[in-house]
Amino acid sequence: MLFELGWAGHLLLLAAEEASAVEAESGGLFDFGGTLVLQIVNFLLLMTILSAVFYGPISRVIEERSEYIRSNAGSAQRRFDEAKALADQYEQELRTTRLEAQQVITAAEAEAQKIRAQQLAEAQREAQERIAQAQADLDRQKQVALASLSGEVEAISRTLSEKLLSDSARRF
Amino acid sequence: MEFALTTLGNQPLIAAVEVGKHLTWQLGPLSVHGQTMITTWVVMLLLIGLTFIGTRKLQRVPSGLQNFLEYAYDLLASIARNQIGEKQYRAWVPLIGTIFLFVLFANWLGQLPLRLFHIPEGELASPTNDINTTVALSLIALVSYIYAGLRKSGLGYFKHYFESPILAAVWVLEFFTRPLSLSIRLFGNILAEELVVAVLILLVPILVPVPLMILFLLTGAIQALVFSTLTASYVGEAVEDHDDHH
Numbered sequence: 001m002l003f004e005l006g007w008a009g010h011l012l013l014l015a016a017e018e019a020s021a022v023e024a025e026s027g028g029l030f031d032f033g034g035t036l037v038l039q040i041v042n043f044l045l046l047m048t049i050l051s052a053v054f055y056g057p058i059s060r061v062i063e064e065r066s067e068y069i070r071s072n073a074g075s076a077q078r079r080f081d082e083a084k085a086l087a088d089q090y091e092q093e094l095r096t097t098r099l100e101a102q103q104v105i106t107a108a109e110a111e112a113q114k115i116r117a118q119q120l121a122e123a124q125r126e127a128q129e130r131i132a133q134a135q136a137d138l139d140r141q142k143q144v145a146l147a148s149l150s151g152e153v154e155a156i157s158r159t160l161s162e163k164l165l166s167d168s169a170r171r172f
Numbered sequence: 173m174e175f176a177l178t179t180l181g182n183q184p185l186i187a188a189v190e191v192g193k194h195l196t197w198q199l200g201p202l203s204v205h206g207q208t209m210i211t212t213w214v215v216m217l218l219l220i221g222l223t224f225i226g227t228r229k230l231q232r233v234p235s236g237l238q239n240f241l242e243y244a245y246d247l248l249a250s251i252a253r254n255q256i257g258e259k260q261y262r263a264w265v266p267l268i269g270t271i272f273l274f275v276l277f278a279n280w281l282g283q284l285p286l287r288l289f290h291i292p293e294g295e296l297a298s299p300t301n302d303i304n305t306t307v308a309l310s311l312i313a314l315v316s317y318i319y320a321g322l323r324k325s326g327l328g329y330f331k332h333y334f335e336s337p338i339l340a341a342v343w344v345l346e347f348f349t350r351p352l353s354l355s356i357r358l359f360g361n362i363l364a365e366e367l368v369v370a371v372l373i374l375l376v377p378i379l380v381p382v383p384l385m386i387l388f389l390l391t392g393a394i395q396a397l398v399f400s401t402l403t404a405s406y407v408g409e410a411v412e413d414h415d416d417h418h
């Protein structure tokens with residue numbers, strides 16, 4: 001017997017009874033033996049079984065879950081990047097289209113300006129022409145009128161002079 | 173050895189504290205302590221049953237027992253990770269985890285009124301109440317961390333023994349003190365707990381021992397944590413990179 005608890009017995013006013021033969025041969029707190037060997041076997045057995053039914057499956061399922069989350073987060077990031085690229089592309093296209101529209105408007109405006117200037121020049125030229133024509137007509141008619149007038153003047157002046165001559169002759 | 177509370181005269185036995193009495197089984201050449209074996213197997217069955225049931229239908233979104241088991245696994249893995257390091261802790265989770273679970277369940281089992289189940293000799297108690305169990309565990313820890321060191325750096329693991337004779341003596345001493353302290357700490361704590369409870373029950377069989385038993389649930393868990401953390405720390409020391417160490 002390596003371990004005595006006699007003091008406890010006295011302290012607690014217990015009556016100690018020494019047990020008999022059995023413990024004399026294989027009793028006591030520090031009785032090493034087959035139990036030690038079997039406990040090692042038991043522990044290794046328990047560790048193996050728990051690895052198979054507990055640590056293995058649980059760590060696998062945790063691993064799979066974090067893998068799933070990682071891959072999902074990755075694909076979400078990828079899709080987000082794609083969407084962003086698409087948005088950028090649309091933005092770019094919109095800018096290009098706006099620029100093109102601006103150019104078209106500018107070109108049309110220039111065209112219109114050109115047509116306007118052209119038509120204006122045309123009209124002016126036509127007016128000029130008509131003015132010149134009218135002027136020419138006027139000149140011709142003036143000539144005609146002048147010619148006919150000079151004839152009449154001649155005739156009138158002859159008549160006048162004849163009359164004058166005849167009057168003066170009668171007086172004298 | 174047996175202490176019995178007898179009232180004056182020849183009153184019948186009310187309660188008794190028995191220490192160091194074993195139910196001896198003869199298994200071939202081995203003589204084993206039957207009461208320790210029975211409670212060890214109960215602990216093993218409890219652990220295996222619980223984890224077996226809890227890991228039947230593992231789902232990506234855990235619920236119920238799976239949730240609890242994942243939490244437990246996380247706790248065990250964090251003990252190993254904190255002591256051994258992120259890189260190589262995974263291989264050691266089964267050892268550290270099983271030490272923790274076994275010691276915890278063994279300690280808590282001892283708090284149940286096992287005395288109600290009568291066996292021919294001795295009495296049922298926590299398996300960690302038997303020094304054979306704690307020595308077995310500490311020997312496994314010892315072999316594990318030596319194996320870890322050998323696998324990490326081959327025979328170079330023993331190099332530091334030859335650096336100086338005084339240190340060599342300390343290193344050799346460590347071989348004995350580590351398992352000795354591991355096993356005696358656990359054994360002493362649990363045995364003392366059970367004796368205290370037994371003596372209290374002997375004196376005041378009702379209500380008074382209850383707060384103490386609740387306290388012993390806590391200390392049982394702490395003993396499990398201490399044993400597994402120390403083992404993990406020994407393994408961690410054996411596998412760490414010695415370049416970082418010095």
